[in-house]
Amino acid sequence: MKRILVIQSRERKETVEAEQEEYCRVVEPLARVDFLSALDEKLAWTDPDEVLKEYGGIIIGGSGDFDLHGGRFEKDPARLMAMIILSRLRMFVKYAFAEELPVFGVCFGHQLIAQMHGGNVTRDETQTKTGTFEVCRTEEGKRDLLFKGLPDAFLVQYAHKDSVMALPQGAVLLATGPMCRFGALRYGKATYTTQFHPELSAERAIRKLNRDTCGYMPEGIADAASIVRESPEASQLIPAWIERVVT
Structure with missing residues (x-):
């Protein structure tokens, strides 16, 4: 059976457990899922092969606790922790890209990977939003392995303060909207990232x-x-990423 590792960037027990519940619901019909905390200081962050070699794909999830900017002061503890997480995951993402190990970045995960590739993540009031909004497929999105079966415009769940401000190096824009210029990206053939939360149904988004x-x-x-x-x-x-991209 396929194995997926979800990397969490959350601090509070209730949000850690809620996110785990979401990914178990989405992933487990198709693959076994394990969880790892980006806050774990004892993990071998400089040896990604040791951690990732057993997995067919990685999901880098969101974070309500930490922001790369978030309108916070530069030395705000939550912003400093986000930079530590960025540093820790950089080697993992570099390894995944080199080995063509599939990655799916969600919200904070989308921002982290973009920041690693020159996407310039910051607080932008014109893009900050919460709730359900429409995104549209680009021409590249219409041809993409995951997005080609979707309608030209579809609804997604958002809750974010920071946004990607420039197309990251090596990224292809798959979906965009008037309040989210870089809604979904693809890097190479196996890495996808979304600013929105595809793991959340409406019911669970409301609860969250x-x-x-x-x-x-x-x-x-x-x-x-x-x-x-x-x-x-x-x-x-x-689910489409697990079925079509993860091996």
């Missing part, structure tokens, strides 16, 4: 946002149900 303590909920919104809609097409992406 209603317990939010990281400042994602828009001002004046008491119940996330008012800003979240179903996103069935986006939910196909991770």
